[in-house]
Amino acid sequence: MSSDFFFYLFAVFTLAAAGAVVGLKNTVASAFALLLCLVGVSALFVLLDAFLLAALLVFVYAGAVVALFLFIIMLLDAQGGDRKPFKKTAYVSGGIAFALLLVGVLSFWKSGAQTTGELGAIVPVGATLKNYGEQLFTTYLLPVQIVGFLLLIAMLGVIVLSKKFEGLEDIK
Amino acid sequence: MTVGLNHYLILSALLFAIGFFGVLLRKNTLVIYMCLELMLVASTVALVAFSRFNNTMAGHVFVFFILTVAAAEVAVGLAIIVALFRRRQTIDVGELNALKN
Numbered sequence: 001m002s003s004d005f006f007f008y009l010f011a012v013f014t015l016a017a018a019g020a021v022v023g024l025k026n027t028v029a030s031a032f033a034l035l036l037c038l039v040g041v042s043a044l045f046v047l048l049d050a051f052l053l054a055a056l057l058v059f060v061y062a063g064a065v066v067a068l069f070l071f072i073i074m075l076l077d078a079q080g081g082d083r084k085p086f087k088k089t090a091y092v093s094g095g096i097a098f099a100l101l102l103v104g105v106l107s108f109w110k111s112g113a114q115t116t117g118e119l120g121a122i123v124p125v126g127a128t129l130k131n132y133g134e135q136l137f138t139t140y141l142l143p144v145q146i147v148g149f150l151l152l153i154a155m156l157g158v159i160v161l162s163k164k165f166e167g168l169e170d171i172k
Numbered sequence: 173m174t175v176g177l178n179h180y181l182i183l184s185a186l187l188f189a190i191g192f193f194g195v196l197l198r199k200n201t202l203v204i205y206m207c208l209e210l211m212l213v214a215s216t217v218a219l220v221a222f223s224r225f226n227n228t229m230a231g232h233v234f235v236f237f238i239l240t241v242a243a244a245e246v247a248v249g250l251a252i253i254v255a256l257f258r259r260r261q262t263i264d265v266g267e268l269n270a271l272k273n
Contacts (some may be wrong), residue, residue: 022194154244
């Protein structure tokens with residue numbers, strides 16, 4: 001099936017890009033790898049029939065957030081290139097954590113708690129813009145208001161944080 | 173084997189794990205922040221997959237809110253990093269030890 005092929009394609013693409021975010025030495029390269037990873041995730045959203053979320057992910061994350069990251073990297077001139085090699089303890093603890101995760105995922109896989117049919121068999125509920133509007137302005141009206149308030153607070157916070165404070169004693 | 177919910181959940185878990193390792197292993201504050209974003213995105217993959225396979229809208233709307241909160245979080249976090257850099261001239265977490273002892 002073609003959708004299966006695309007799932008594996010984009011899954012491998014996304015995981016490789018995510019690995020590159022962690023592994024690359026240059027911070028700018030990491031930011032671009034994050035961009036690729038987000039594009040892969042938005043492709044997976046398209047496979048899951050979440051078209052609006054796919055578009056929003058590219059707009060908000062790939063557009064605004066990664067651009068902001070790149071802007072800050074350039075502002076701080078922190079592109080680095082001098083990442084110290086990971087310590088031996090980091091490798092060991094990383095290996096142990098990965099083994100534990102693998103056991104967890106495999107047990108989940110074996111027990112098969114979630115047995116659902118394939119994607120084509122389930123009719124999508126219709127995540128159209130109209131449905132989003134209906135949900136957001138009826139059932140989820142209060143969360144929308146709270147999130148709007150959160151954005152306002154975040155904006156004020158950023159303004160306060162980027163102000164220069166005179167006469168504060170230095171944190172040593 | 174056709175792709176089902178399990179495949180998406182395992183992909184989500186792996187993506188989350190990569191982000192988690194990034195937070196643990198890397199020393200650059202900006203890269204740590206990117207890995208935090210990676211973990212948030214991994215959770216959205218799981219939510220959208222659950223929503224799709226259970227035929228409901230709730231997960232989609234929740235991802236909507238996650239995107240908003242993540243955007244606000246990035247803005248504030250990067251402002252904090254800039255303020256920190258102005259004061260300490262470094263963004264290496266190994267050297268940011270003001271709370272040590």
